[in-house]
Amino acid sequence: MKFEHMQVVNEDDVAWVTLNRPERLNALDIVLMRELFAFFTALYDDPGVRVVVLSGAGRAFCAGLDLKDQRRHEISKSVAAAMGQQRTVRDIMLAMRRCPQPIIALLHGAASGGGMALGLASDVRLATPDLRMNASFIRVGLSGCDVGVSYFLPRMVGSSVASELLLTGRFLDAKRGASLGLFSCIAELPQLEAEARALAADMLAATPLGLRLTKEALGHAIDAGSLEAVIALEDRNQVLCTQGEDFDEGIAAFLEKRPPRYGSASAG
Numbered sequence: 001m002k003f004e005h006m007q008v009v010n011e012d013d014v015a016w017v018t019l020n021r022p023e024r025l026n027a028l029d030i031v032l033m034r035e036l037f038a039f040f041t042a043l044y045d046d047p048g049v050r051v052v053v054l055s056g057a058g059r060a061f062c063a064g065l066d067l068k069d070q071r072r073h074e075i076s077k078s079v080a081a082a083m084g085q086q087r088t089v090r091d092i093m094l095a096m097r098r099c100p101q102p103i104i105a106l107l108h109g110a111a112s113g114g115g116m117a118l119g120l121a122s123d124v125r126l127a128t129p130d131l132r133m134n135a136s137f138i139r140v141g142l143s144g145c146d147v148g149v150s151y152f153l154p155r156m157v158g159s160s161v162a163s164e165l166l167l168t169g170r171f172l173d174a175k176r177g178a179s180l181g182l183f184s185c186i187a188e189l190p191q192l193e194a195e196a197r198a199l200a201a202d203m204l205a206a207t208p209l210g211l212r213l214t215k216e217a218l219g220h221a222i223d224a225g226s227l228e229a230v231i232a233l234e235d236r237n238q239v240l241c242t243q244g245e246d247f248d249e250g251i252a253a254f255l256e257k258r259p260p261r262y263g264s265a266s267a268g
């Protein structure tokens with residue numbers, strides 16, 4: 001796919017995705033929203049990509065919805081059209097959670113509103129010291145609960161902190177976010193990129209099916225009704241992973257202390 005407001009570079013089963021509207025702090029206009037949705041939806045059936053690294057060009061990760069996008073004002077004049085626009089942005093978060101590839105987000109500068117949602121919808125979040133994240137929706141006449149943020153945030157930081165941030169639109173900095181477990185690492189951007197490469201390499205040491213099923217199980221476990229339900233899902237995943245040649249190769253590579261050579265990237 002060719003994109004106007006995104007750059008995608010594929011390296012060794014890893015897609016490096018960069019939001020590329022630096023002059024607007026990578027704010028989400030209609031074009032970028034549609035490109036993000038198209039990219040993550042296409043990943044459902046793309047065995048050639050096993051890990052995604054998501055970042056932003058320039059001074060910020062993503063400043064949220066582009067309030068100066070004239071096309072947005074034209075679309076939002078009717079309720080039906082506004083609902084369609086709302087679905088355009090919220091469907092990105094659903095596509096990110098549905099795609100089988102783990103997503104590593106490199107967050108720097110501003111990650112506000114929709115930018116915050118993109119970070120929370122990722123699987124692993126790495127942050128620079130200058131990161132400032134907030135649910136800016138409530139500061140522009142909207143509800144503080146939008147595009148999945150009110151789902152993700154309480155599960156990640158607890159209900160009190162989530163309520164504080166969503167009811168006020170206050171900023172969360174990298175240090176406090178790390179203390180809450182929201183970020184796995186805080187470092188300058190070059191170090192974050194190196195850590196993303198190391199994480200991706202470790203993820204690629206898993207079988208294609210094992211990596212996919214792990215992301216899927218983690219997503220379902222958050223909302224599971226009981227321990228028994230989670231264990232049943234885990235049992236099913238483990239049995240599936242034992243079928244096929246990749247399981248044997250994984251065991252052999254471990255015992256022989258060498259990198260695995262998997263052949264069924266399309267498994268699952």
